[in-house]
Amino acid sequence: MSRTLELLGSYENGISRLADTTEEQRRQHRNQQRLNQLLDMINPQACLVGNLDLLGTDLHKQLGKRRIPTIQHVGFMAAPYGPQDYPQANTYRLAFASREVKRLLIAQGFPVDNHPIVHPPLTSAMTAEAPIPKRQSPMLQIGYSGLLMHSKGVHNLLEACVILKQRHVPYQLNLAGKPFSPDYLEQLQTYARQQGIDRNLHWHGFLEDQAITSFYQQLDVLVFPSLHPEAFGMVVAEAMAQGVVPISTGAGGAFEVITHGVDGLLCEPGSGESVSAALQWCHGNRQKLSVLSQNGIRHARSRFNSAQSAKVLDQTFRTLAELNSSSATDIQLGAKDLTFSGVTF
Known part of the structure; x- marks a missing residue:
C-alpha cells in the first residue's frame, strides 16, 4: 500500500479546497x-478508483493514456465530477452504490446506462457468525446508528418516542454515533428532558x-429516519444481517435494501407519527417481527456480500479488457477473490 x-x-x-492555487x-x-511511477513499477492490469474529490480528475488521464481497465465506484448521492469531465476512454466505467445513484447521474446527462x-458489501465481522437469537422482552429495544445530525432525522425518532410514552x-x-454538530446533540438532549423521555434513552457514542x-x-x-436521499443504506443492511428489523424512510438507495412488510418496514420522512406507528406495530406483533428478522438475515x-460485489466487478473488468484488445489476452480475473494485478486508490 502506498499513501x-x-x-x-x-x-x-466538510470538503474545502486549497485557497493557494x-x-x-x-x-x-x-x-x-x-x-x-507506481504504474510503471507494477504495470497493473486493472484499476479500482474511489473518491477523487480532493485528488482531482486529472489522474484519470494517466489511466486512460495507458488504456488500463478502470472502474470508479460512486458511493455518494452526487456526481464525482461534471459531465464535461467524464473520461472518454472505452476502458472506463462508473459503478454505483445503488440504482438511485445511477438514476441521479443519468438525469444529469452522464452516459452511464450500461454501467453496473x-x-x-457487508464486512466479514457482520457475517462471520450467525446472529444470537433475540430474547423476548416486554420492552421494545430500539436502536439508531449513524451521525447525529438534522438531515438524518434523529429528532423525528425522538418525537416518535414521545408518542410511545403517551401510549x-x-x-x-x-443511540450510537457521534454528533455532527454539538448544538444538534444539545437540542436532542434538551428535548428528551423536556418531554420526560431522557430515562428511556441510552447514548452510546461512536462504536466500531x-x-x-x-x-x-x-x-x-x-430506525433509519433519514430526511434526504442516501446513496445506500449500509446501516440498514448491517442491522438486517444481525437479525434487527429496520424501519426506514427509504430515502434514496436505502429504499433498495428493504422490502416493506417482508424484511423491514418503511415510514414517511419527517414524520414522528409514522415512525411511532411502525414501532407500535413491532411491539404488538412480536411473532411477525421475528419472521421479518429471519427474512432480513437471509436477504442481507x-x-x-463481497462475493456478489466481486462478481459484478469481475464481469465489468472482463468487458473492459475485451474492449482493450492490447490486454484482452493477458488479464486474469478471479470472480471469487479478484486476484488480478491492479491498483486501488
Whole structure:
C-alpha cells in the first residue's frame, strides 16, 4: 500500500479546497508523477478508483493514456465530477452504490446506462457468525446508528418516542454515533428532558468493530429516519444481517435494501407519527417481527456480500479488457477473490 498522493484540500468541517492555487497545481503535478511511477513499477492490469474529490480528475488521464481497465465506484448521492469531465476512454466505467445513484447521474446527462451497480458489501465481522437469537422482552429495544445530525432525522425518532410514552408502550432507545454538530446533540438532549423521555434513552457514542456488532445484538428494531436521499443504506443492511428489523424512510438507495412488510418496514420522512406507528406495530406483533428478522438475515447476507460485489466487478473488468484488445489476452480475473494485478486508490 502506498499513501503518497497529496490531497488538494481538507475534509475537516466538510470538503474545502486549497485557497493557494499555486500549491494546488504543485500537488496535482506531484500526484501525476507519483501515479506514473507506481504504474510503471507494477504495470497493473486493472484499476479500482474511489473518491477523487480532493485528488482531482486529472489522474484519470494517466489511466486512460495507458488504456488500463478502470472502474470508479460512486458511493455518494452526487456526481464525482461534471459531465464535461467524464473520461472518454472505452476502458472506463462508473459503478454505483445503488440504482438511485445511477438514476441521479443519468438525469444529469452522464452516459452511464450500461454501467453496473455494485452494492457496498457487508464486512466479514457482520457475517462471520450467525446472529444470537433475540430474547423476548416486554420492552421494545430500539436502536439508531449513524451521525447525529438534522438531515438524518434523529429528532423525528425522538418525537416518535414521545408518542410511545403517551401510549404506554415500554421501550428503550439506544443511540450510537457521534454528533455532527454539538448544538444538534444539545437540542436532542434538551428535548428528551423536556418531554420526560431522557430515562428511556441510552447514548452510546461512536462504536466500531465488535462494539457495533454487540450493539446490534441487543436491539429488536433499528430506525433509519433519514430526511434526504442516501446513496445506500449500509446501516440498514448491517442491522438486517444481525437479525434487527429496520424501519426506514427509504430515502434514496436505502429504499433498495428493504422490502416493506417482508424484511423491514418503511415510514414517511419527517414524520414522528409514522415512525411511532411502525414501532407500535413491532411491539404488538412480536411473532411477525421475528419472521421479518429471519427474512432480513437471509436477504442481507445473500445480497450484500463481497462475493456478489466481486462478481459484478469481475464481469465489468472482463468487458473492459475485451474492449482493450492490447490486454484482452493477458488479464486474469478471479470472480471469487479478484486476484488480478491492479491498483486501488
